Amino acid sequence: xxxxxxxxxxxxxxxxxxxxxxxxxxxxxxxxxxxxxxxxxxxxxxxxxxxxxxxxxxxxxxxxxxxxxxxxxxxxxx
Amino acid sequence: xxxxxxxxxxxxxxxxxxxxxxxxxxxxxxxxxxxxxxxxxxxxxxxxxxxxxxxxxxxxxxxxxxxxxxxxxxxxxxxxxxxxxxxxxxxxxxxxxxxxxxxxxxxxxxxxxxxxxxxxxxxxxxxxxxxxxxxxxxxxxxxxxxxxxxxxxxxxxxxxxxxxxxxxxxxxxxxxxxxxxxxxxxxxxxxxxxxxxxxxxxxxxxxxxxxxxxxxxxxxxxxxxxxxxxxxxxxxxxxxxxxxxxxxxxxxxxxxxxxxxxxxxxxxxxxxxxxxxxxxxxxxxxxxxxxxxxxxxxxxxxxxxxxxxxxxxxxxxxxxxxxxxxxxxxxxxxxxxxxxxxxxxxxxxxxxxxxxxxxxxxxxxxxxxxxxxxxxxxxxxxxxxxxxxxxxxxxxxxxxxxxxxxxxxxxxxxxxxxxxxxxxxxxxxxxxxxxxxxxxxxxxxxxxxxxxxxxxxxxxxxxxxxxxxxxxxxxxxxxxxxxxxxxxxxxxxxxxxxxxxxxxxxxxxxxxxxxxxxxxxxxxxxxxxxxxxxxxxxxxxxxxxxxxxxxxxxxxxxxxxxxxxxxxxxxxxxxxxxxxxxxxxxxxxxxxxxxxxxxxxxxxxxxxxxxxxxxxxxxxxxxxxxxxxxxxxxxxxxxxxxxxxxxxxxxxxxxxxxxxxxxxxxxxxxxxxxxxxxxxxxxxxxxxxxxxxxxxxxxxxxxxxxxxxxxxxxxxxxxxxxxxxxxxxxxxxxxxxx
Numbered sequence: 001x002x003x004x005x006x007x008x009x010x011x012x013x014x015x016x017x018x019x020x021x022x023x024x025x026x027x028x029x030x031x032x033x034x035x036x037x038x039x040x041x042x043x044x045x046x047x048x049x050x051x052x053x054x055x056x057x058x059x060x061x062x063x064x065x066x067x068x069x070x071x072x073x074x075x076x077x078x
Numbered sequence: 079x080x081x082x083x084x085x086x087x088x089x090x091x092x093x094x095x096x097x098x099x100x101x102x103x104x105x106x107x108x109x110x111x112x113x114x115x116x117x118x119x120x121x122x123x124x125x126x127x128x129x130x131x132x133x134x135x136x137x138x139x140x141x142x143x144x145x146x147x148x149x150x151x152x153x154x155x156x157x158x159x160x161x162x163x164x165x166x167x168x169x170x171x172x173x174x175x176x177x178x179x180x181x182x183x184x185x186x187x188x189x190x191x192x193x194x195x196x197x198x199x200x201x202x203x204x205x206x207x208x209x210x211x212x213x214x215x216x217x218x219x220x221x222x223x224x225x226x227x228x229x230x231x232x233x234x235x236x237x238x239x240x241x242x243x244x245x246x247x248x249x250x251x252x253x254x255x256x257x258x259x260x261x262x263x264x265x266x267x268x269x270x271x272x273x274x275x276x277x278x279x280x281x282x283x284x285x286x287x288x289x290x291x292x293x294x295x296x297x298x299x300x301x302x303x304x305x306x307x308x309x310x311x312x313x314x315x316x317x318x319x320x321x322x323x324x325x326x327x328x329x330x331x332x333x334x335x336x337x338x339x340x341x342x343x344x345x346x347x348x349x350x351x352x353x354x355x356x357x358x359x360x361x362x363x364x365x366x367x368x369x370x371x372x373x374x375x376x377x378x379x380x381x382x383x384x385x386x387x388x389x390x391x392x393x394x395x396x397x398x399x400x401x402x403x404x405x406x407x408x409x410x411x412x413x414x415x416x417x418x419x420x421x422x423x424x425x426x427x428x429x430x431x432x433x434x435x436x437x438x439x440x441x442x443x444x445x446x447x448x449x450x451x452x453x454x455x456x457x458x459x460x461x462x463x464x465x466x467x468x469x470x471x472x473x474x475x476x477x478x479x480x481x482x483x484x485x486x487x488x489x490x491x492x493x494x495x496x497x498x499x500x501x502x503x504x505x506x507x508x509x510x511x512x513x514x515x516x517x518x519x520x521x522x523x524x525x526x527x528x529x530x531x532x533x534x535x536x537x538x539x540x541x542x543x544x545x546x547x548x549x550x551x552x553x554x555x556x557x558x559x560x561x562x563x564x565x566x567x568x569x570x571x572x573x574x575x576x577x578x579x580x581x582x583x584x585x586x587x588x589x590x591x592x593x594x595x596x597x598x599x600x601x602x603x604x605x606x607x608x609x610x611x612x613x614x615x616x617x618x619x620x621x622x623x624x625x626x627x628x629x630x631x632x633x634x635x636x637x638x639x640x641x642x643x644x645x646x647x648x649x650x651x652x653x654x655x656x657x658x659x660x661x662x663x664x665x666x667x668x669x670x671x672x673x674x675x676x677x678x679x680x681x682x683x684x685x686x687x688x689x690x691x692x693x694x695x696x697x698x699x700x701x702x703x704x705x706x707x708x709x710x711x712x713x714x715x716x717x718x719x720x721x722x723x724x725x726x727x728x729x730x731x732x733x734x735x736x737x738x739x740x741x742x743x744x745x746x747x748x749x750x751x752x753x754x755x756x757x758x759x760x761x762x763x764x765x766x767x768x769x770x771x772x773x774x775x776x777x778x779x780x781x782x783x784x785x786x787x788x789x790x791x792x793x794x795x796x797x798x799x800x801x802x803x804x805x806x807x808x809x810x811x812x813x814x815x816x
Contacts, residue, residue, distance in 0.1 A: 023327065023330075025573065026573045026575075027329070027330060028139075028141055028143060028329065029143070029575045030573070030575060031330065031333035031334070031337075032138045032139040032141070032333070033138060033173065033577070034172065034173045034176065034337060036334045037334060038334075038337070038338070038341070039337070044362070044365070045365070045366075045369065047464050047466065047467060048369075048371045048374055048375055048464055049464075049468065050467070051466070051467045052463060052466055052467070052574055054369070054578060058172040058173055059169055059170050059171075059201075059203075060170045060173065060579075060580075061365075061577065061579075062576070062577055062578070063463050063574065063576045063577075064574065064575060065466070065470070065573075065574045068573055068574065068575065
């Protein structure tokens with residue numbers, strides 16, 4: 001098990017969120033959408049300009065900018 | 079029973095579809111007081127009960143950050159609806175319940191409409207609704223809003239819930255020992271002091287206080303400053319403690335616990351997956367192509383161009399019908415009424431003004447139908463996803479692309495539907511920046527002016543110049559957006575935490591209702607504000623009338639010409655047969671010249687003309703004389719007017735913008751006109767004040783006349799600065815004019 005930044009995750013990689021380090025409005029929005037420790041996320045892909053990133057969690061697809069993904073730590077296999 | 083029922087839920091949960099299904103045509107759209115968030119209400123009749131259903135804005139949570147959430151929360155607290163129908167996407171239960179819990183914490187009776195059960199079943203998701211209902215202690219009714227399935231059961235449950243008189247106990251979730259203790263402390267203080275008369279549940283106040291909710295904190299500070307200080311101390315103590323022990327803060331811990339609570343409920347065999355969740359969905363398959371690196375942008379370009387083309391090509395037919403209706407009215411009034419002020423006002427002020435505005439109606443209908451379609455299918459979210467990186471560089475949002483394109487990003491659009499298309503943007507700052515810059519695009523009404531000037535001065539490079547004008551408009555709009563976002567609309571970009579909803583086929587009913595709402599709002603505006611401004615502009619170009627001596631001067635010239643003409647020529651003209659001999663034609667054109675000269679003099683003498691002449695001292699810097707000034711002032715009514723006003727100012731009578739060849743020749747050889755005057759004027763037209771219909775729309779969409787006024791003053795200043803720069807540098811470099 002290895003903890004990486006959500007921004008560094010590759011396409012189709014899956015992991016479990018361990019920490020969300022954003023505060024204020026951004027932190028609130030991220031949490032409201034279910035990005036909380038314990039949630040499993042899979043990278044679905046990135047936009048043509050490599051930003052934002054699309055994730056799959058709890059059965060829906062969410063997009064985040066790379067700068068926002070920076071705040072999220074994820075535990076992945078390998 | 080008569081009762082108010084709120085309808086709430088996450089965006090993309092089928093809320094609007096359910097609302098349309100419940101209320102049908104018995105709905106109306108307004109605004110919440112003072113803000114631009116729409117308030118939709120409708121009546122639902124069932125078993126002799128009359129339920130007033132209020133469609134709350136779609137939200138993911140009930141914090142106090144976004145306008146939508148504040149609106150939804152204030153409505154629930156202040157209006158106290160008898161029940162909330164909380165619509166939930168069944169295939170997305172976990173996240174949707176996050177909002178449900180917050181309703182329950184607020185102590186409002188909740189009835190869940192577990193929607194899109196068919197989709198969930200297809201995805202292999204089984205939900206034990208009875209068990210979920212037992213655990214949460216609220217009614218849960220499976221529905222399929224698209225087909226209306228479950229509607230009756232749902233409304234029966236709602237009526238039952240609304241008839242209950244006993245107060246619903248608010249949900250109490252445990253947020254861990256420390257937070258729970260702090261909540262209880264605040265709760266008992268609120269209760270002891272009888273704060274807010276029980277309007278807000280005491281525990282909820284405690285919870286929100288610890289969640290650092292600005293709204294609740296301010297409320298406490300205003301009503302009970304002493305208590306608020308106490309609460310602040312409790313919150314501070316808790317924050318420090320959580321910071322020290324968990325390296326976190328209360329708000330985050332509360333959110334984590336709320337989701338933990340949901341997870342623990344769902345784990346009680348309520349949701350079973352028949353197959354693996356990572357299974358390939360149809361939506362994913364589509365996305366694999368549609369958002370892919372190379373094909374994605376190509377498809378996007380094709381879709382956007384297609385929408386644009388269909389809108390402008392097909393709306394041309396009904397636009398033509400409307401034009402002929404107003405043209406007919408024009409002729410009718412012209413024939414019935416005697417010449418004079420009343421006639422002039424009805425024709426130029428009312429018919430042409432309102433007609434010009436209503437002429438946009440088919441365009442708006444087509445555009446909104448197309449945009450609603452793209453939005454409801456889920457494609458618009460993909461467009462925003464793909465373009466966000468690009469637009470963010472200029473302080474905008476991926477969703478800004480639609481308003482830009484519609485406004486004339488592909489030359490020939492219209493800023494009115496463009497500005498209205500900005501509604502799909504949920505980030506307030508980016509939205510405002512989009513509203514203010516979209517009118518720089520080259521709308522269909524600017525094109526005839528460009529065509530005129532290009533034909534006169536750049537006939538050999540017509541298509542290149544036209545293309546360059548589009549490039550100038552885009553560059554200008556993006557740079558100005560950047561400028562605005564780092565000055566007047568400064569601030570961090572709104573987080574781009576956006577859902578990509580699964581692709582869905584929209585219902586025709588939903589699309590039609592949506593289209594009609596937008597169109598109707600526009601028409602209502604045209605009937606009031608726009609009529610007033612249109613008459614005002616007419617007056618500015620008519621009054622004051624020429625002094626009697628001047629009129630007499632033209633009359634004398636006429637009499638002189640008539641006296642000099644042969645009797646037969648005069649008789650021909652009076653008979654008005656249309657069959658004129660050589661003499662008759664000469665006489666008619668001579669008289670026509672006088673009419674045109676008089677029209678020019680009248681225009682110059684009017685308020686608009688005086689403004690134009692008065693501005694000449696300054697406008698010289700950009701190479702504009704009084705004639706151009708009047709035309710540009712008239713262009714504020716509608717950019718089409720520029721060409722016809724120039725025609726009048728150059729004593730050429732009424733000019734049809736589509737057939738301006740003669741005027742073009744005239745300008746090409748007129749003194750004071752050179753290549754740089756034309757460039758300067760084109761630059762000015764791209765950037766100066768939007769037409770008043772657009773200004774009205776900007777004010778409406780931005781929620782304040784301040785922004786409408788801003789767009790007029792700022793744009794005109796910018797345009798003038800650019801025009802002066804272009805003209806001064808250009809003439810100096812080439813040594814022409816000046």
